[in-house]
Amino acid sequence: MVFKRILIANRGEIAVRIIRACKEMGIGTVAVYSDADKDSLHVRYADDAVNIGPALSYKSYLNIDNIVGAAKKTKAFAIHPGYGFLSENASFAQACQDNGMTFIGPSAQSIEKAGNKSSARQALIELGIPVIPGSDDIILSSDMACKVADRVGFPVILKASGGGGGRGMRIAATREELIEAFSIASGEAKAAFGNPDIYLEKYIDKPRHIEIQILGDMHGNYIHLAERECSIQMRYQKLIEEAPSSFVDDEFRATLGETAIKIARSMEYFNAGTMEFLVDKDKNFYFMEVNARIQVEHPVTELITGIDIVQQQILIAAGQKLEIRQDEIIPNGWSMECRINASDPEDNFMPSPGEIESILFPGGPGIRIDTHIHDKYMVGPFYDSLIGKLIVWAQDRPSAIKRMKKALDEFQIKGIQTTIPFFRKVFENKAFIKGDIDTHFIEHI
Amino acid sequence: MDDKIYTVTSPVMGTFYRASAPGEPPLAEVGQRIKASNIVCVIESMKIFTELRSEHSGIVKKILVENEEPVMKKQPLIIIEKE
CATH class of the missing domain: 3.40.50.20 (Rossmann fold)
Structure with a gap:
């Protein structure tokens, strides 16, 4: 044991x-x-x-x-x-x-390396990993922010060094906007993470968010479990994820996978981790950050690879060697996940805490639900609005979309507002069905 | 008389904070003169921080809730005497 x-x-x-x-x-x-x-x-x-x-x-x-x-x-x-x-x-x-x-999880040293985005970035530039042009150091003043922005070109984005999930991020198109955004972003960063450090990057227009799941053991063995497409986001919070990505072919997958493993190796990273990339329409890719943990959207990868990532985490932490080889990882079929949040799509996704009066879960082949809620469950205001994940698997993307639509129709939650009605609309959207998506998709529907 | 009183209420169930960040001074104190659109408190609900702004200029008369206390939707938080 x-x-x-x-x-x-x-x-x-x-x-x-x-x-x-x-x-x-x-x-x-x-x-x-x-x-x-x-x-x-x-x-x-x-x-x-x-x-x-x-x-x-x-x-x-x-x-x-x-x-x-x-x-x-x-x-x-x-x-x-x-x-x-x-x-x-x-x-x-x-x-x-x-x-x-x-x-x-990874060692304290690897977490530190991965979490300090400014120094992680420096090390990766030296390794030849493509990163988004921006500040090499923490931005100390709005004056410094303007200087870096002039060098990389507007628009720019400010990000919290200790952050994630979109909190502490601000976009600025002009110097005036940047000066205002800097003071707000550093205040938010301090409130949310107790760390006011901010850095700045060039803002890439209409990118996709594509990430690679990796596993590494304590003996220097690494594999990647292909990509996840996470472009459907609201304020940098992912809402829909899928695997594989319709934008990634075998060759591009191999390139991204090798890059992700190279990054992991440079940080002496072990256990499960995710390397996030921004990908522009010409398939230029830029490394964004390491998520040094299991991710919310891990199930879509599990469903196309048949690998239980949480169990792998436990085996790796116990010192075992990876028993899966890279050539055994062949993505099978298509998986999609909708994040069921207690937020109101009719009111700008405002939090919607409250008691769940009743709930009816969808079912049938290829449906997975990861949740902690049940009838009469009190969704309090203290924690994240995620109340569950609806994940489907099917043979291909069109079948997965049909299956998700059916599941969303069956899924009934009464008592609070949720993102379910919003997802029903997305899964009818022509551009989404075609796979024609970027991180600004939601702003345009 | 009543139309001189303006009450800031919570837009959502959440946690009431008097400062914009831990360790920062409170955004409003009793007796303080504030301007319309000044931020007077922060409500956190499901990790989303909402800064509440006063709709009127005036004097802070009463702060009805303690820092970090849970609040309900529409709960009165701060009473301001309009100027």
Whole structure:
């Protein structure tokens, strides 16, 4: 047995997902939960559960001492961080190690390298990895921002160094806009990540977001599990993902895959990770960032490769060698995922917390639902709006679209607003059906 | 008399913050004179931060909610006496 017991330092659908993976492997599970989550499914499904504090994240799911304490108390010597929260926090990975626990993810050093986007960028330029032109250092003032912007050319985008998921990002088309955007972005970055560092890049028009899932073991072996197309986004938050991408042929896939592995190797990265690229219409690609964790959209890759990525994470963390070879990875069929969020598409995707009165899940062949919600579940305002993922698999893209449309029609959630009605519209959209998409798709429908 | 009073309410269920970032000074204090469109507090709901702006100039009379307290949609937060 690789681990006797794993503590899952997360909540929601990903905690449920990890518990399921552990159960299939015969590994015991410990859930942690805040006061707001005591009736959650992950608490019910786990073998053991520990309260780690009040609803506010920084007092519970971001509280390293409480989580490590819970692991000690329950004798869980391995911790899976899921995504978000502490998953890309090098101090947490280090704290696990210092307490004799295995952090199921990359090393603290790799997380640090991946997370510090300014220094990661510098190292990658030296390796010859294409990156978007921009500031090589943290932007310290609006004056400095203007100087870099003049060099790379407007429009430009400001990004939070410690950020992700679109928070702390601002686009500016002129010097005036940039000066204003700089002060707002650095304030947001500090509020959201406790780190006000901002960097600046040239803004690429109408790009696709295409990312490569990699797996690396602790013995220097790497494989990639092909690409995911994640261009359907709202304010840099992905809403629909698919694998493979209709824009990527075998040759381009091999190029992106080799680049992703080269990046991983340069960071001595092990476990599961994702290398995100922006791809322009001429297939120029630019490395954006490493997501040093399991991702929300991992199921689409699982469905076309047949590989359970969470179970691979656990095996890798236990020191095992990868048993899958690159030439065994042949994408089969087509998979698409819709993120079901508690947000109101009729009101600019504003959060829509509240109690779920009733719910009807879709079913049938090729349908997978990863969720933690159920009838009478209270969707609180404290955490992310993701309440579930609807994932389909079919033989090809047109069949996957038909299957998703049918599933969206069957899916009924009463009591709160969700993104389901919005997805029904997207799956009728001619450009989407043709695969003619970019990261601004949603603004134009 | 009542038309002199303006109440800032929460647009969404969430958490009330008096400052725009941890460690920053509060955006509004009782007795403070504020201008229309000034940011007076922040509501976080599902990781989305919404800055609430005053629709009127005036004096902050009362702050009805403690920092980091949960609030409901449409809950009164700050009372401002219009000028």
